[in-house]
Amino acid sequence: MSAGPESSHVSSLGKGDSLHQQVLASFPLCDMTEEDLTQNPQFCKLLATLAHHVDQTGLTVPLKTELEKAEQKLHSQRRHWLRSESLYRGLQEMIQDHCVRKHHTTVPPDQNMFYETVEKCLLVAQCVRQLDPSSSINQDQPSVLGLNPQQVMELMPPEKNVQRMKQSLPRELEKHLKKKCLSLLSYYQPEWENESDGLKSSKLSHLSAQLDKEKKRAESLKQTCRENTVLLQRQTQLYLSELIKCIQLLQSLILDHRLKVQTDLDRKKLDYFEGKCELVLQKIKSEMVEIQLDTYTTEAVSAHRKIRQKLESELKACQVEKQSLELKLASFEILGKEFEALAEEYCRLRQEIEMKNWALKEFTQYNEK
Structure with missing residues (x-):
C-alpha cells in the first residue's frame, strides 16, 4: 500500500537521466553525482520522495514557514533599531559638525543654544537609559553612583529651550540628512556632482530604488x-x-x-x-x-735483448750457487746442534780476525806516513 504514493512521486519527477538531474537540482548542497544515483537506485527514489517535503537547503515546509516568520520579525525589529540608531548617529554628527564649525567661524547665539540643548538632551537620555533597569535585570541591583532616572532628568535644559529645539530640529535634521544623501549621490555617481540642486533632488528620489535594484x-x-x-x-x-x-x-x-x-x-x-x-x-x-x-726503436730492442741475455745468464749462475749452498747447508744441518755451536764460534773468530786485519792495515798505513 505504501509503495503507491512513492512511485507516483517518483514518476512525477521523471525517469532515468531526467530523474537524476532533478534529484541533483533538488539537493545542490549534497556531494553526489549521477553515477552515485545510478549505482544506488533505491537511494535515488528516497531522495526523489524527500524532495516533495524539503527545500534545497534541507528544511521542511513547516520549519521553512516558521523561519520566514522569524526572519520577518527580525527584519522589522532591525528596521526599528536602525531607524533609532540612524537618528541618534545623525544628531551626533550634527553636533560634531557644529563643534568644528564653531572653531572656524562665528556661529549665531540661537544656533549655539540649539546644539547645546540637543547635546544635553541626548546625554541625559543616554544616562537615563543606562540607569533604567530592564525586565531581564534584577530590580534589587544597586544603581550607578546611587543615582536614579528622576535625578538625572532634573539636569534637562529649560523647557523653553527644549520646545524651541524641538521646533527647529526637524528642519535642521532634514538639512543634515539631505546633505548626507547628496554626498552619497556624489560618491555613487561622481559625474552628477556638478548638476543643479533640483536635478540632484530628482535623482536622489530614485537613488533608493536604483540601489535596491543593484x-x-x-x-x-x-x-x-x-x-x-x-x-x-x-x-x-x-x-x-x-x-x-x-x-x-x-x-x-x-x-x-x-x-x-x-x-x-x-x-x-x-x-x-x-x-x-x-x-x-x-x-x-x-x-x-x-x-x-x-x-x-731497433737499437733499443737489441740492447734490451743483450741485457736480458746477460741477466738471464747471471740468474742461472746465482741459481746454481744457491743450489750448491742449499746442499752444503743441508749437510751441515745433519751434524746437529753441536755443529751449530762450532759454526757460531767459527763466525765469531772470523769477525775477530777481520777486525784485527783491519786494525793492522790501518796501523801499517799510519807508520808509513
Whole structure:
C-alpha cells in the first residue's frame, strides 16, 4: 500500500537521466553525482520522495514557514533599531559638525543654544537609559553612583529651550540628512556632482530604488555564482573520475607495450654495448702498439735483448750457487746442534780476525806516513 504514493512521486519527477538531474537540482548542497544515483537506485527514489517535503537547503515546509516568520520579525525589529540608531548617529554628527564649525567661524547665539540643548538632551537620555533597569535585570541591583532616572532628568535644559529645539530640529535634521544623501549621490555617481540642486533632488528620489535594484542584481549574481560553483564542482568531480579512468587505461597500455618490446629493447642494448666494448678494446690495443712503436726503436730492442741475455745468464749462475749452498747447508744441518755451536764460534773468530786485519792495515798505513 505504501509503495503507491512513492512511485507516483517518483514518476512525477521523471525517469532515468531526467530523474537524476532533478534529484541533483533538488539537493545542490549534497556531494553526489549521477553515477552515485545510478549505482544506488533505491537511494535515488528516497531522495526523489524527500524532495516533495524539503527545500534545497534541507528544511521542511513547516520549519521553512516558521523561519520566514522569524526572519520577518527580525527584519522589522532591525528596521526599528536602525531607524533609532540612524537618528541618534545623525544628531551626533550634527553636533560634531557644529563643534568644528564653531572653531572656524562665528556661529549665531540661537544656533549655539540649539546644539547645546540637543547635546544635553541626548546625554541625559543616554544616562537615563543606562540607569533604567530592564525586565531581564534584577530590580534589587544597586544603581550607578546611587543615582536614579528622576535625578538625572532634573539636569534637562529649560523647557523653553527644549520646545524651541524641538521646533527647529526637524528642519535642521532634514538639512543634515539631505546633505548626507547628496554626498552619497556624489560618491555613487561622481559625474552628477556638478548638476543643479533640483536635478540632484530628482535623482536622489530614485537613488533608493536604483540601489535596491543593484542589490537584487548582486544577490542574483551571488546565487548564479553559487549555482555555477556547485555545477563546477560536479563537473570537476566528473572530469577527475574520467581522467583517472583514462590514466589507468593509459598505464595498462603502456605496461603491455613495455612488456612486449622490453626483450627486443634489452637485446638491442646488449648488442650495442658489446659492439661499443669491442671497439674500445681494439682502440686500446692500437694505442698500446703505437706507444710501443714510439718507445722501443731497433737499437733499443737489441740492447734490451743483450741485457736480458746477460741477466738471464747471471740468474742461472746465482741459481746454481744457491743450489750448491742449499746442499752444503743441508749437510751441515745433519751434524746437529753441536755443529751449530762450532759454526757460531767459527763466525765469531772470523769477525775477530777481520777486525784485527783491519786494525793492522790501518796501523801499517799510519807508520808509513
